[in-house]
Every structure is written in C-alpha cells, then in structure tokens.
Amino acid sequence: MSAQDLRKAREKCYRLLAARSRTEQELRHRLADAGFAGDVTDEIILELKHKNLLNDEAYAGNWVRWRLTVKPVGREYLRKELKYKGIGSEIIDSVLIDYDHERELQNALTLARQRLERERGITWRRLAAFLHRRGFSTEIVAAVYRLLVEVER
Structure with missing residues (x-):
C-alpha cells in the first residue's frame, strides 16, 4: 500500500461524499471499481469512520426521514432499500423503530x-x-x- 494510492483513494472518497452521503458498502464498491486494493480501501474506510464522515447509522436515519417525507412507503420497502444499500439488520431495526x-x-x-x-x-x-x-x-x-x-x- 503506497502513500500515493491512499491519497488517490482518499480524494476519490471525498469527491463522492461531497456529492452526497454514502454507505460503507457504496464506497467499498466504488473504490473496488476504481481498482484500489482491499487494504487501501480498508484503511480509507477506517479513516473516514474515525473522522465521522462515514456513518451507516446516520445515513440510514436520514434516508428513512427523507424517504417518508418525499415518497412514503411501507416498512418492508424501506427495509429492502436499506438492505440493498448495505445497511446491517441491526441498524435497520433501530432506525425503523419509530415507524410504528x-x-x-x-x-x-x-x-x-x-x-x-x-x-x-x-x-x-x-x-x-x-x-x-x-x-x-x-x-x-x-x-x-x-x-x-x-x-x-
């Protein structure tokens, strides 16, 4: 893992996150598609989490609030959308607890x-x-x- 690879991966993530928030899975896929090695991806993901720039729980909560405001759907629809975005079941359950x-x-x-x-x-x-x-x-x-x-x- 070179410092140049880390810098390029970091810059790519910052550009992606500047456009909109992303899930960990989305960033992993985008970095893999760009040809970055797994150890580079792991290092950058860890760094972004540490800086609180990548937070799947916050993403899921914001997604649910936005979704219910713009185009209300049922619990199962939300569950499937979040699962597709790579959000874990525990996080999904915690953000859907208020959608009774x-x-x-x-x-x-x-x-x-x-x-x-x-x-x-x-x-x-x-x-x-x-x-x-x-x-x-x-x-x-x-x-x-x-x-x-x-x-x-």
Whole structure:
C-alpha cells in the first residue's frame, strides 16, 4: 500500500461524499471499481469512520426521514432499500423503530386518499396493488380498506 494510492483513494472518497452521503458498502464498491486494493480501501474506510464522515447509522436515519417525507412507503420497502444499500439488520431495526404501525397506517391512508382523488372510479383491487407495490403489508392494506369503507357508509 503506497502513500500515493491512499491519497488517490482518499480524494476519490471525498469527491463522492461531497456529492452526497454514502454507505460503507457504496464506497467499498466504488473504490473496488476504481481498482484500489482491499487494504487501501480498508484503511480509507477506517479513516473516514474515525473522522465521522462515514456513518451507516446516520445515513440510514436520514434516508428513512427523507424517504417518508418525499415518497412514503411501507416498512418492508424501506427495509429492502436499506438492505440493498448495505445497511446491517441491526441498524435497520433501530432506525425503523419509530415507524410504528400507526404511522405506517396513516401514510398508507394518505396515499390511498390521494390516489382516489386523482383517479375517480379506481377499483379497490388496483388501489390495493398500488399500496402493496409501495411496500405496505396486507394487514395495513386491509386496515386502509376498512377505514375507507367505514367513511363511505
């Protein structure tokens, strides 16, 4: 491991992190794609963690907050997205602890109402499929149905 390789890897990471925050896995993949050796990558990742420039838990928390604000989805959708980004199960569980059943139900209900307003005459089957694609569980979709049917009666 040469000092020049470390410097180049460090510069690449700083450029990537300047554009947006990244997970450890994302940086590892980008450094590997750029041809950096594993020991160089390990050294830079450790350095970035020590400087608190790389923090998967903070990344996951910010991602969940952003995601629920911009485009609400169900718990399982969030879980899959974070897993894909390389976030560990323990971190995922800790950041999703605040996204409880009630909040998830309210998000699903809001989305369902918006969809009903946009598409007059949409069938329940299509609405349920929409909610399922957004990662809401069958239990949540059934609760939305019960709430919407009770309102219409």
